[in-house]
Amino acid sequence: MIESWRWYGPFDKITLPEIAQTGASGIVTALHEIPYGEVWPVETIAARKRQIEEAGFDWVVVESLPIHEDVKRGAGDLDRIFANxxxxxxxxxxxxxxxxxxxxxxxxxxxxxxxxxxxARGGTCLRFSAPRMAAFEIHMLGRTEAEADYLPEVVQQAAIWFQRATEADRETLLNSIMAGLPGAYDRYDVPALREALKTYDGIGQDDLRAHYARFLQEVVPAAEDLGMRLCVHPDDPPRDILGLPRIVSDADDIAFILGAVDSPANGLTLCSGSLGANPANDVPAIARRFADRIHFAHLRNVRKDPDGSFEEAAHLEGDTDMVDLIAALLEEEARRRQTGRADAVIPFRPDHGHDLLSDAERGTHPGYPLIGRLRGLAELRGVARALSSGALSSGALSSRATA
Known part of the structure; x- marks a missing residue:
């Protein structure tokens, strides 16, 4: 597998020389400064690639080439957006x-x-609290219908949190929810988010699936002609939120997407954390089922709570058997080599790490610290090397990792 590292380009407080010290050979990045729906100029791509290569890396994956919201809503000047x-x-x-x-x-x-x-032993992590998300939806956005989306005890806890929360607490919650948006666009305050949500009124799961299928029909043939591999990232969290449908959350969703345009160019980013947050998902089983269409992997782990909450665990801890998952990816690489596939080696990156030691002082993108991800990469590298050596079976190594 190709060890890679997500880098936010000019927005990143971690430098390429620092990334070189992690041992990663590939960079995963994007032109985050370009608004959604606009063309990425060939010269700008070349300049970023040159910067990466001069630092001793390969640009192995674009993450992401974003999809304009009009595509998801099925409205607007879609011909122009698809052409771009x-x-x-x-x-x-x-x-x-x-x-x-x-x-x-x-x-x-x-x-x-x-x-x-x-x-527990120091440092911090990203967390999705079902009670706080419910408080945001029901009490801050005024979506009382969201009560049906949460367990009764979660709704009760949400009301208690909201009653006790200060204005600063509520602002912190809003900023946390907005933090996942990359680049410099589309941050919302509460009134703006209410207005943005209205643009999805009447759009259900079937509608969103139809809009997604059209996107695939418009772009996958071009990707195939260019020898490219598109790979969709699963929903995070893998559940409906804010009244918006999520349609990339489990094995059935993935099967629909890959079948909508059945092409090697239409593939999957295997994100073990996103899929792992759904209690119904067996992530290694999903990896084996769709192995031939996995073009990229995000490896991280989560620990789930019964109320729907979850948090980022250390990479070899949490609820997903990371050793078995890496074994599944290595098995697929071996199959690809046997059949002579050009894309035999799967790039992966350590996903969301804990903020450890001096990470908190750097102010990096949430979930993307230097030391926490370095720890994760080292752990994942060790598992992959041990499995590749054949010295231990995946089952034996898994039992040792969890002992």
């Missing part, structure tokens, strides 16, 4: 970049309610 997306793909291919990660989450990207939840 195809042109951006062509410009990336002209620069030798062929793997594109994207998501189809309406309005918001990954969503957390706490950006610095304490970890």
């Amino acid at each position: 997306y195809r042109q951006s793909l062509a410009n990336l291919a002209a620069n030798g970049i062929h793997t594109i990660c994207y998501n189809f989450m309406p309005l918001l990207d990954w969503t957390r309610t706490d950006l610095a939840a304490p970890v």
Whole structure:
């Protein structure tokens, strides 16, 4: 597997020379400064690629080439937007970049309610609190219908939290929920978010699926002609929030997407944290079922609570058997080599890490600290090396990791 690292370009407080010390060889990044729906100029792509290569890396994955909200709503000047997306793909291919990660989450990207939840032995992590999210939806946004989306005890806890919360507490919650949006666009205050949500009125799961299928029909053939691999990132969290449908949350969703346009260019970003937050998902089983269409992997772990809350665990802890998952990816790489596939090696990156030691002082993007991800990469690298050596079976190593 290709060890890679997400880098936010000019927005990132972690430098390329620092990333070099992690041992990663690949960079995962995007042109976050370009508004959604606009063409990525070939010259701008070339300049960013040159910067990455001069630092000793390969630009292995674009994360993300974002999809304009009009596509998800099925409205607006879609012909222009689809044409721009195809042109951006062509410009990336002209620069030798062929793997594109994207998501189809309406309005918001990954969503957390706490950006610095304490970890037992020190440090902090990202957390999704069902009671705080319910408080935001029901009491701050005034979506009383959201009570039906949460357990009764969660609704009660949400009311208590809201009654006790100060204005600063509520502002912190809003900022935490907005923190998952990359780049410099589309941050909302409460009134603006209410207005933005109205643009999705009447759009249910079937409608969103139809809009997604049209997107795939418009862009996958172009990607295939260019020798590119598109790979959708699962929903995070994998559940409806804010009254917005989520349609990339489990194995059935993935099967629909990959079948909507059945092409090697239409693939999956296997995110173990996003899928792992759904109690119904067996992440290693999902990886094996869709192995031939996995073009990129995000490896992280989560620990779930019965009320629907979850938090980021250390990479080899949490509810997902990370050893078995890495074994599944290595098995797929071996199959690809046997069949002569050009894309035999799967790039991966350590996803959301804990803020450890001096991480909190750096003010990096939430979930993307230096030391916490370095720890994660080292742990994942060790598992992959041990499995690749054949010295231990995945089952034996898994039992040792959890002992």
